[in-house]
Amino acid sequence: MSESFMVEVWGEPAGFVQKEGDAFRFHAITRPFFVLEDKPFNTLGHARLAAARLRPLHHPVAPTPAPSICI
Numbered sequence: 001m002s003e004s005f006m007v008e009v010w011g012e013p014a015g016f017v018q019k020e021g022d023a024f025r026f027h028a029i030t031r032p033f034f035v036l037e038d039k040p041f042n043t044l045g046h047a048r049l050a051a052a053r054l055r056p057l058h059h060p061v062a063p064t065p066a067p068s069i070c071i
Helices: 044-054
Strands: 004-009 012-020 023-028
Touching: 004 044, 012 044, 023 044
Parallel strands: none
Antiparallel strands: 004 012, 012 023
């Protein structure tokens, strides 16, 4: 059975990586990480770095607005 590792970028889930032989294959779970779907990487760190480059720190995810309450 292959090992799986969760990949987070700035505290947000990006996908998971499965070890397949000598490679680590990326499986995205949200945007903008779908461009990495099924791509092989030499190391887990390389997969994480590729995901981090898609969402730099200076472009954080916009918070979800709170629902308005009408009284």
